[in-house]
Amino acid sequence: MKAKSWFNLHSWAGLFVGVLLFVICFSGTLATLSHEIEYLSDKKFRAISNSGETNYIAIEHTLNKTYPSAQILYIHRHKQDYLATEVALKYHDEFLFVYLDGATGTWLGEGKWARVSRFLRNWHMNLSLGWIGKLIVTSLSLLLLVLFISSFYVYRQWWLGFFKKPSQLLKTKRSSWADWHKLLGLWSLWFIAVMSITGTWYLIEHGLQTARIDHYVAEPSALRNLRKVPVQESSAPLHVATLTHKALQAFSSLDIRYIRYGKKANQAVEVRGYNNDILLRLRANRVYLHPTTGVVLGIQKGENLPIIARIKDTADPLHFGNFAGIGTKLIWTIFGLAMSFISATGMYMSWLRVKRKVTLTKWLGVAGGAATVLVVASVIVTSVSFSVRTVPDLLFAPALARPK
Structure with missing residues (x-):
């Protein structure tokens, strides 16, 4: 040409x-x-401590004290420790964000789903x-x-x-x-x-x-088997502190940053984190746990991802x-x-x-x-x-x- x-x-x-x-x-x-931008706009988005250690016992204590009868959808602590830890709650049948200091569990504020990061x-x-x-x-x-x-x-x-x-x-000078x-x-x-x-x-x-077309790592067979088990209404879900303890026993180097509960007793709890990997997003490292027993149903490590899955989890960073x-x-x-x-x-x-x-x-x-x-x-x-x-x-x- x-x-x-x-x-x-x-x-x-x-x-x-x-x-x-x-x-x-x-x-x-x-x-x-x-x-x-949110950090600058409101102090509830600002963590008090920059410690990398997350105190899930303190987080649960604060939530129990402040939001009785609520249920946790997920907990997310950002990779940047200066940002507040976000807890998504089902509270009075509505969605609520609660912002806490991840290292101490100190309550910082609350808000709805709408915010700057969501809009953008x-x-x-x-x-x-x-x-x-x-x-x-x-x-x-x-x-x-x-x-x-x-x-x-x-x-x-x-x-x-x-x-x-x-x-x-110059405004009108094209060159x-x-x-x-x-x-x-x-x-x-x-x-x-x-x-x-x-x-x-x-x-x-x-x-x-x-x-x-499947292009990611297949979920562990134990998860598929769990979903086939009839839901036991008498079963009680484990608390966050217990789940994180179980996850670290199975994956000791995991820096846990995200815990998500399922909708039913036959759906696994998913624990995600970082593992000193280069250019991998949060979902690359996971531990799947039985919601009532804490039994490990599967472990995914970013270092073992096949090429397509690696590309998928590297694109966002x-x-x-x-x-x-x-x-x-x-x-x-x-x-x-x-x-x-x-x-x-x-x-x-x-x-x-x-x-x-x-x-x-x-x-x-x-x-x-x-x-x-x-x-x-x-x-x-x-x-x-x-x-x-x-x-x-x-x-x-x-x-x-x-x-x-």
Whole structure:
């Protein structure tokens, strides 16, 4: 292809759904620091102690004292210890978040399902439009890949531009915007490549899930056998402290960060954590426990994952940069903002080139207009739906009770 053809392809890819691409880049950037935004907005999201040890006995004591008759859906302590531990409760048949200090069990506050992190997650992940929204968002990774590849042909001798001083930005001077577009684009190449690759994986994963093709580790046979056992109404579920003790006996190096109860007595309790693995999300390491006896039904270790499962559990840490604390989160945020700027300036430069010849509507075209409408609709739908969270009618978790 000739240089002009590459330029046309690059311009088309950036403008085809440019508004939507910008929104996905920007919302993803905000989502990377969504919990930190909450941390700054309200002290209930801030842990008191940065200790890595989680005191589940103290957590249960606080919950028993404050929320008698409630049931625990799950407990989640973030990888970043400065964030409060979240406990999701079924309380008076409604969903409730309780925020505690993970190391001491100190009560910090409570809230509903709706919060900044949930809004940004729903908006970025699928525009709050379910299956079709997920398809649209993940398909943008292919457009991003086109932009990435074509940029090497559009910017001749690109390797010389890393330290080229850009001209002063002037609102109506297209060349000044082009200088910054190129400079930030060059320094963000590695980041754009990571987003393209992980986004393409999400698209493939979405297809595999839609086609119901198994691509993860098969669950232990003991879990399937447990579900075949008739539910014993007289059985009593074990408390969190007992379950974590049983899990550590089976998997001593597990840094437990998540415990989830099942809906029935024939569903296992799932305990997740980290195990000093590199670039693996929380779900990679698990212990499955019998809810009434604490018998270990299965253990999954991230170090033993097959290649496809490993890719699946590595995609999220790479995509959001949450694998090494606040440092990598900030790096991902900086380059996410740069990527958002690149997307916005690409559209703006195109508009400056043609604004004297065509109207804004004609410049946007059918695709640009549809993308704009979709973005507006997604904001409205997300604003309406992100606070909705029902609790299961049945939950096999011990009812909290005031300590005597």
